[in-house]
Amino acid sequence: MTSLYAARPWLGQLTEAQRAPVSPPASVVHAFRAAVLRAPDRTALAYFDGRLSYRETDALSDSVAGHLAARGLQPGDRVAIMLQNTPHFVIALLGAWKAGATVVPLNPMYKSAEVGHVLGDCEAAALICSDRAWEAYLRDTAAASPVRIALTACELDLQSRDDARVLAFERVPRPADTDDLLAVARRGLPAPGGREPAPDATALISYTSGTSGTPKGAMNTHRGITYNAERQRTGHPIPEGAGYFALAPLFHITGMVCQLAVCAANAGTLILAYRFHPGVGGDAFVEHRPAYTVGPSTAFMALAAAPGVTREHFASFRVISSGGAPVPPALVAKFRDAFGPYLRNGYGLTECTAPCASVPPEREAPVDPVSGTLSVGLPGPETVVRIVDEEGAEVPFGRQGEIVVRGPQVVPGYWRRPEATAETFPDGELRTGDIGFMDPDGWLYVVDRKKDMINASGFKVWPREVEDVLYGHPAVREAAVVGVPDPYRGEDVKAYVSLRPGAEATPEELSAYCAERLAAYKYPRQVEVLAELPKTASGKILRRELRSRH
Structure with missing residues (x-):
C-alpha cells in the first residue's frame, strides 16, 4: 500500500531555502570551535553583568577537559551535570565533551x-x-x-549582581x-x-520525566543535536552573532538544542539568568536585546502577566x-495583541532531540476549524511524520x-x-x-497524550480541547484538565485553573x-482555582500531580 505520508506534503509549504540540504558540524564542540575562529572576542556567555568571550570559554572548557582526563576519565564515560542556566553549565558541558565523555543532564529540582x-542507571563516573x-x-x-x-x-560566581x-x-x-x-x-x-x-557517538543520555514509569535515558547523538540546530539556524532569519535568551533550562533537550547548540552554530551570545523568572527575564530582554528565545506557553503566560x-x-x-507544552490559540492572539510578536509553535520530544515540526518564520500556524486546535507546524524536509491507528496502519489525512x-x-x-527501545522505536x-x-x-496537529485521554461514560474527552476553551476566558492564566474517578460515569472531567493578576472568576x-x-x-463539572499549577522545571504543567490528588 502506498504511504500517504511518504510523499511529504509539507514540502510544498516550505521555501526553497528551508528544503535545501544542510551540512551540520560533527558536534557542538566543532561548532563552538568554529565560532572561536570566526569571532574569538565576541561575548559567548552573558550572565547578569558577567561576560565570557568565545576565546575565554574555549580555554576554560579545555582546562576542564584536561582535568577530567588527568583524573582518569575515559572516552565514553558518563559525566552528570546538575546546574542551573549559568556559565558553569556550559563550561562543564563543553569540557566533558572535549574529554570524550557522554553528558547526563540532571534537573536541579531532583x-x-x-x-x-x-x-546508578548510567553508571556515572563524574558529577558536576x-x-x-x-x-x-x-x-x-x-x-x-x-x-x-x-x-x-558556586553559581554566584561569574557575575556580581546577586539578583x-x-x-x-x-x-x-x-x-x-x-x-x-x-x-x-x-x-x-x-x-x-x-x-x-564523533557524529554518531552518544552526546547526551537525557532521562525522560518518568510520567509512565521509571525514567529512561534517551541516547541523543552529536549528529542529532547538530542536525536540529543547523536546521533551526538556516530556517530562522537571525543574524550571526545575535543574542539568544536561555528561557528554557539547558538541562532540558529544548534548551540544549534550540538555545545552546543553535547559538554556538550561529556564533551568538547565550544570555543566561540562572532560572526563569518573568521579572528577571523582562529585565534581561531590555539589557541584552536578544533576537531569539524559546520556552513553554506557561512561561509566556507568566511574562504576559508580569x-x-x-x-x-x-x-x-x-x-x-x-x-x-501545547499553545492555546487564545494565548497566541492575546500575546500578539499585547506585545507584538507572534508565538511560533513547535513540536518535539526528548526522543527526537527536540523539534520534529515547527512553524516557519514567514508563516502562521492554521487553526483546525473543527476542533479549534492550533497546528504545531510542519515537519522538516528529511523528517517523515505519519499518523497511525492502534495496529500501526496509516490513517487518512x-x-x-x-x-x-x-x-x-x-x-x-x-x-x-532493549525492550523499551524495541517497543518505542520499531524499525x-x-x-x-x-x-x-x-x-x-502537511500541517501537524497534536490533540493530546494518549494516556491523558478521559473516558467519561464511554465518551472520549481530550483534556487539551477543554483547556483551549478555558484559555479563552479573560480571567484564566493557566488551565489543566484531568480525569477524576466518578462512581457513575467512570471518570469525570475536572479543571484546575489559576487566574490572571487582579482577575476574578468563580468555579x-x-x-x-x-x-x-x-x-x-x-x-x-468540577473546577478548582489554585494560586499556581504544578509544573516541571521546563514549564510543563504536571497533570499527573493533579491527578494524584484523587
Whole structure:
C-alpha cells in the first residue's frame, strides 16, 4: 500500500531555502570551535553583568577537559551535570565533551532518590554540581553511586549582581572533598588529544520525566543535536552573532538544542539568568536585546502577566518559539495583541532531540476549524511524520491517531533498555504516544497524550480541547484538565485553573463558560482555582500531580 505520508506534503509549504540540504558540524564542540575562529572576542556567555568571550570559554572548557582526563576519565564515560542556566553549565558541558565523555543532564529540582537512580542507571563516573547541592545531599547520594570524580561550583560566581529574585542563596564553604570547577577551568590545562566527539557517538543520555514509569535515558547523538540546530539556524532569519535568551533550562533537550547548540552554530551570545523568572527575564530582554528565545506557553503566560512588561521588552526579537507544552490559540492572539510578536509553535520530544515540526518564520500556524486546535507546524524536509491507528496502519489525512516520527534527529534508543527501545522505536521509527492528525497540506496537529485521554461514560474527552476553551476566558492564566474517578460515569472531567493578576472568576462561572462551548460530556463539572499549577522545571504543567490528588 502506498504511504500517504511518504510523499511529504509539507514540502510544498516550505521555501526553497528551508528544503535545501544542510551540512551540520560533527558536534557542538566543532561548532563552538568554529565560532572561536570566526569571532574569538565576541561575548559567548552573558550572565547578569558577567561576560565570557568565545576565546575565554574555549580555554576554560579545555582546562576542564584536561582535568577530567588527568583524573582518569575515559572516552565514553558518563559525566552528570546538575546546574542551573549559568556559565558553569556550559563550561562543564563543553569540557566533558572535549574529554570524550557522554553528558547526563540532571534537573536541579531532583531529590536524592531521583539523582541516585540516574547516577546508578548510567553508571556515572563524574558529577558536576553546585557547592550547595553537594553539601545539602549530593555528597551522600554520590557516595552510594559509581561516581569517582566530583567538581562543584558556586553559581554566584561569574557575575556580581546577586539578583535576589533568582539568586536567593548565600555561599557555602568550599567543599574539601571536591574539585572547584572554576579553579580547574582557570588552571590553563590543554584538552586531551584524540577525543574529538564523533557524529554518531552518544552526546547526551537525557532521562525522560518518568510520567509512565521509571525514567529512561534517551541516547541523543552529536549528529542529532547538530542536525536540529543547523536546521533551526538556516530556517530562522537571525543574524550571526545575535543574542539568544536561555528561557528554557539547558538541562532540558529544548534548551540544549534550540538555545545552546543553535547559538554556538550561529556564533551568538547565550544570555543566561540562572532560572526563569518573568521579572528577571523582562529585565534581561531590555539589557541584552536578544533576537531569539524559546520556552513553554506557561512561561509566556507568566511574562504576559508580569507587572511592567510592555511591547518594548519584546522589540528586539526576530523569532519567539514555544515548545514543550501545547499553545492555546487564545494565548497566541492575546500575546500578539499585547506585545507584538507572534508565538511560533513547535513540536518535539526528548526522543527526537527536540523539534520534529515547527512553524516557519514567514508563516502562521492554521487553526483546525473543527476542533479549534492550533497546528504545531510542519515537519522538516528529511523528517517523515505519519499518523497511525492502534495496529500501526496509516490513517487518512484529518483522522486522529498516534504520531510516529522517522528522521535524522530520532535517537537510536534508550540506554541499556532493549525492550523499551524495541517497543518505542520499531524499525527505528519513534512511537510518540501523542495523539494527533495531519491535514492534506502537511500541517501537524497534536490533540493530546494518549494516556491523558478521559473516558467519561464511554465518551472520549481530550483534556487539551477543554483547556483551549478555558484559555479563552479573560480571567484564566493557566488551565489543566484531568480525569477524576466518578462512581457513575467512570471518570469525570475536572479543571484546575489559576487566574490572571487582579482577575476574578468563580468555579461555577468557569464551568458554565465551558458548558456553553462544549458538548455536555466534555465540559468540566468540577473546577478548582489554585494560586499556581504544578509544573516541571521546563514549564510543563504536571497533570499527573493533579491527578494524584484523587
